[in-house]
Amino acid sequence: MARREHNLKIGVSGIRGVVGDFLTPGLAAAFAQAFATYVGAGRVVLGRDTRGSGPMIEHAVACGLMASGCEVVRVGVLPTPTIQIYVGATGARGGIAVTASHNPPEYNALKLFNVEGLFFNHYERAELLDIYHQSVFTQAENAQIQGQRDESGAAPRVHLDRVLRHVDAEAIRRANFRVALDAVNGAGAVLTPGFLREDLGCDLRAIAIDPTQPFPREAEPRPDTLGDLSRLVAESGAVIGFGQDPDGDRLAVADETGRVLDNDDVLALVTDAVLARTPGNVVVNLTTSSVIDDVATWHGCRVFRTPVGEANVVETMLAVDAVIGGEGSNGGIIFPGVHLCRDSYTGMAFLLARLVETGLKVSALAARLPRYYRRAGKAPFAHGRLGAVLPRLEEHFTAAAADRSDGLKLSFEDGWVHLRASNTEPLLRVAVESRTESRADALYREVMELLG
């Protein structure tokens, strides 16, 4: 079958697409009606990130929610974790964030949260999707339509206060760190400056904190997209730099020299900080670096691996009662003490606390981590080809231990290879890691050649 441009995707991760002819208000409203039909009449929290199509989709979602009898609690432009926490904290039936997260500005999407403010799990997602496809929605009559209320003022404090309970905020304030921030003009722009300045007493140097402006850089915070943050750190003499994605769940970190750390290392630093205080289980996805295993070993703790996707990590974290988790490569830190969601604010607070506790610089903390070399790439993905490709790789790397729980992960003594079909794009994602740079390069080349 020919490969198509997937400008709209309706599936277990919800609904995501390019706004215009693909993601239409009618689709968004219908999906919201399916959601409302599933969660039942009651409060549903609705917020969004800053992309220009956000208000349009938000109106459509509010329409659908009300049409099926839910009361819409509007919280406006806020980070996704803030919305999730507010859902769980206020007894809502569920929540919807209008955000395409790290995707480019032409995209938008709905992130769906259950009564606890967690991403819908497998079963919930499947059932919701069935309701959507059956198109048999609860249709509220006039007297059952509950209207909407604005609680945008209340939601931020619930989130930030929860984060602050887990760090010595007073000590951080006393340190009066100079901190750099790139909020990509996203939802973080409305929350992060106040959090760092007022709550944590930082001397803040910030760029891209205007929520009315477009994203000034590629939305995903990675070493190669955070050049402006690097320069800001270097020029301002900040001790650390934070880069957020448009909906404030992902976090990237620059050290005091302006070097942006690998996202896996950021998760490793936070994991180290958490396990030092409360040893326990760690859950990460299959593509997360082995550095996590090493850090867990320092503290005598165990690491569980899951398929890629926040919902998968969260499900396993619940199952094994994990104390920390996340998705390394994409900058997701999940600390259940605050909430079972990716939260850049927890990451920022824990890292600043770590600087206070250790008295070390970020570069020094990072230098203590075991060194791994990572390569990541994409290969065009053709339907029906996986069945031929994966065995070929398995047969080629006979010495490796194979894990088939999400694509194929082949683990060696000195590294691993992970291949999986992207959930959101028509691509095969390839990740390779090894202890030495030459081995990582060789392994990566070998895999890409086998993929043709």
Place this chain on the structure above:
Amino acid sequence: MSPRPFLRVSPVGLRGVVGPGLTAAHVLDFAAAFATLLEKPGPVVLGRDPRASGVMIREGVVASLLACGRDAIDLGIVPTPVIQHAISRLDAAGGISIGASHNTAEWNALKFLGPGGSYLSSAEADELLDIYHLRKFAFAPWDRVGQLRLVSDGIDRYLDTLAEVYDFAALSRFRVVVDCCNGTSALLLRRINERFGTTFVLINEKLEGVRFAHDPATTRDTVGLQLAPLVRPLNADAGFLFDVDSDRVALADETGEAVSEELVLALLADYLLPRGPGKIVVTNLSTTALVDWVAEQHGGRVVRARVGRQAAIDALAGYRPEQIALAGEGTGAVMLPRFRFIYDGIAAMLAVLSMIHERGQTLSQILGSYPRYTILKGVVPLKTQRIPALLMRLRDRYAEREGGAADTSDGLRVAWEDRWFHVRVSQTEPIVRVICEQRGEAPEELFAALMDEVRRLA
């Protein structure tokens, strides 16, 4: 008990019982179709009445307008005439009024308005329906999505215009009781009192989303419920009742007598025809013959169109605006030339008050100067498809055998020298309407015979 699942998609717009009939999907698609239809650049103005479902519908309308690259200007809860005024004032591309006017609370509807706040022509309305059915909407690319703006001075700017036309200083000597029926007229009249020192005493003035104090129909019967009994105790000069979105009006005179809804148009024809220059009264086949009598007194004439707003609009389009004195129906819906030919209950009320002021007579004196006509109206549920046969039978009997003049342009109307009847199927509900009028006494016998015949075959 659940309301019945009613939905009507017609050139006049979208109307139905919210939930089982009218859904979010209808709203989104219709609003997108409207945005696709509009050619004039500029924003789209919207407003709503206080029904609970109005908020849901507003969100859907806004989403589709923005998605089609239109900016939306939301006036909030306002009378429909205020929306039409704002469209014209803001030079907007058009507007949408969310509200089911004289229907009960479980209903809602979208009314589509073109540039200048006018109703859509039949050609435009048909095209809107075609786009809706095709579902090929002109969605804008992601970086051209529109923005929503809230505007709160819609009512005040509309009052500015009213103040240019009506002499509020003179009208402030009247004490007037108004039954707002928990609708939008309350917002406007309260503001008129504040700004112009008038004495509109309001009842049922609290905006309600779910339960109105009574059926919001502008008829003599509803005027008789709460409004008319209050006129004398409050020593008022008149009583007026508005439907929920204030486009229709009904009244009671200073003696506390509920006036037939048929008389509003006749009264205003009597006021406006001598003022000129328009000499034509546009009305429909179901409206009282008193209008013809009034027109004759002033050397004017009556043009009768099929029932329904769309037919009135099409009839008006056949004349130069200055030829028209006014247009309206026997339902309390009246359009005045000065107000761009839109149904405007507030402007109609102010015209009636101005008439009382200028004539120096009481309302009952003016009404008492007209010959008496008695109209009977009946409704029969529509269950069969034998309507053509029914109409043929009636025509046979009353036109062929009893010598009446038959008009078949909308159901059947048969007229004699001093009486007439009209039998037609409603455009908005599954019912047959029977209307029968006679100069002097009520045409009881004719009416009973008609109702019998219709019940048998409808």
